Amino acid sequence: MGPNTESADDLQALRDRYVPKGPFNATRYLAATAKGAVITDTEGRELIDFAGGIGVVNVGHCNPKVVAAIKDQAEKFIHTCFHIVMYEPYIRLAQKLCELAPGDFEKMALFANAGAEAVENAVKIARSHTKRPGVIAFEGGFHGRTLLTMTMTSKVKPYKFGFGPFAPEVYRMPYAYCYRCPMGLDKATCGAACADLLKDFFIGHAAAENVAALVVEPVLGEGGFVTPPTQYFTKLAAICKENGIVFVADEVQTGFGRTGKYFAMEHHGIEPDITSVAKSLGGGMPISGVVGRREIMDAPQVGGTGGTYGGNPLACRAALAVLEVFEEDKLLEKGRTLGEKIQKRFASWMAEYELIGEERGLGPMRALELVTDREKKTPATAQAKALVKFCVDRGLLLLSCGTHGNVIRTLMPLVITDEQLERGLSIMEEGLREISKGNF
Numbered sequence: 394m395g396p397n398t399e400s401a402d403d404l405q406a407l408r409d410r411y412v413p414k415g416p417f418n419a420t421r422y423l424a425a426t427a428k429g430a431v432i433t434d435t436e437g438r439e440l441i442d443f444a445g446g447i448g449v450v451n452v453g454h455c456n457p458k459v460v461a462a463i464k465d466q467a468e469k470f471i472h473t474c475f476h477i478v479m480y481e482p483y484i485r486l487a488q489k490l491c492e493l494a495p496g497d498f499e500k501m502a503l504f505a506n507a508g509a510e511a512v513e514n515a516v517k518i519a520r521s522h523t524k525r526p527g528v529i530a531f532e533g534g535f536h537g538r539t540l541l542t543m544t545m546t547s548k549v550k551p552y553k554f555g556f557g558p559f560a561p562e563v564y565r566m567p568y569a570y571c572y573r574c575p576m577g578l579d580k581a582t583c584g585a586a587c588a589d590l591l592k593d594f595f596i597g598h599a600a601a602e603n604v605a606a607l608v609v610e611p612v613l614g615e616g617g618f619v620t621p622p623t624q625y626f627t628k629l630a631a632i633c634k635e636n637g638i639v640f641v642a643d644e645v646q647t648g649f650g651r652t653g654k655y656f657a658m659e660h661h662g663i664e665p666d667i668t669s670v671a672k673s674l675g676g677g678m679p680i681s682g683v684v685g686r687r688e689i690m691d692a693p694q695v696g697g698t699g700g701t702y703g704g705n706p707l708a709c710r711a712a713l714a715v716l717e718v719f720e721e722d723k724l725l726e727k728g729r730t731l732g733e734k735i736q737k738r739f740a741s742w743m744a745e746y747e748l749i750g751e752e753r754g755l756g757p758m759r760a761l762e763l764v765t766d767r768e769k770k771t772p773a774t775a776q777a778k779a780l781v782k783f784c785v786d787r788g789l790l791l792l793s794c795g796t797h798g799n800v801i802r803t804l805m806p807l808v809i810t811d812e813q814l815e816r817g818l819s820i821m822e823e824g825l826r827e828i829s830k831g832n833f
């Protein structure tokens with residue numbers, strides 16, 4: 394029996410019977426096909442995709458070049474395990490990633506499957522290089538669901554609750570969430586003072602010489618698309634450098650064009666020692682990577698990193714095709730134009746709807762933070778949930794994020810057409826109007 398041979402109702406009942414609730418479903422739709430920025434469900438409904446499989450399909454669903462590469466590779470060989478018989482797509486992808494990643498220095502790259510694995514590997518590599526245990530992560534950060542990355546993740550429910558004890562030697566610092574400044578300062582005059590807290594941290598929490606890595610997202614993904622100023626990252630990077638701490642940028646969500654550049658750290662002129670990538674690198678295939686300074690990446694002993702499936706040939710071919718699409722179809726430029734259109738629209742809504750406390754983001758990675766009171770900045774969690782439901786019920790796939798679940802984010806494929814974008818934005822605006830009136 395193949396997929397989708399049962400009615401949608403039957404399949405949903407089977408899902409509830411045989412799949413636990415842990416792997417959540419944001420909607421009850423069942424996919425039949427997907428193309429560009431539209432998923433068609435088994436009932437023939439066209440869903441406009443502002444979620445992109447959580448930021449995975451920047452090149453669009455079933456991008457023809459990606460599909461062709463996967464098909465071609467599947468005819469040749471599907472798996473040998475890179476550690477047993479190596480293959481060109483892995484090596485070429487490593488070369489490409491080293492060329493693309495920020496940093497005017499020699500780099501190396503390795504591949505795994507999920508974003509969490511990439512972050513875990515980054516920490517292992519940093520520990521191996523520095524011979525230190527400590528890891529600094531940030532409030533609002535999300536790095537995955539494995540023991541270490543869950544520990545590094547900041548939001549307790551649902552990601553950590555009931556899953557302790559957690560991994561040792563993970564510390565947390567405030568993030569530059571300027572809309573809700575952790576120090577109560579004004580971003581126009583603060584001089585990114587929250588980055589300087591790291592110096593006190595070395596006195597009160599862990600000595601700098603015991604810290605292997607600082608792992609930071611350039612824009613908080615699950616944490617609410619919080620977008621710190623350049624000075625914050627410049628300061629963090631300088632403190633890491635002074636203290637021999639490996640500066641790791643977790644670009645799992647921000648990478649591969651999501652912010653209008655290949656890597657979000659490029660907006661800040663930062664050259665991280667290590668960058669973790671995943672999501673849109675594979676255009677839908679599960680692949681993640683770690684890229685960074687040659688001498689750091691090469692620290693672990695032979696066999697110390699890797700895995701059975703890491704850098705699977707189909708996934709590497711898909712990733713190479715993704716990079717071709719970016720170049721040939723000028724996707725970075727398209728992404729920047731898309732970001733401007735969304736930003737303009739969100740800014741106009743800001744003037745109209747009190748419910749929006751802040752409109753923010755980097756390029757097409759844009760968000761609206763909803764509040765019930767602009768003065769007090771009270772998180773409008775119920776309203777955000779209602780807005781998502783309003784949109785999902787009308788065929789627009791939309792996600793919330795943020796520690797309080799009150800931020801609406803956009804992760805649509807960068808190839809979305811103007812007409813699809815307009816349809817999606819109109820549904821969002823209708824939802825904002827209704828929910829602002831208290832109709833939810």
Ligand code: PLP
Pocket residue numbers: 447506507508509510512535536537538610614615643644645646647671672
């Ligand atoms: N790091 C960041 C910044 C993420 O946004 C995510 C997932 O959303 C991860 C790591 C974990 O990736 P994965 O779900 O592929 O393990």
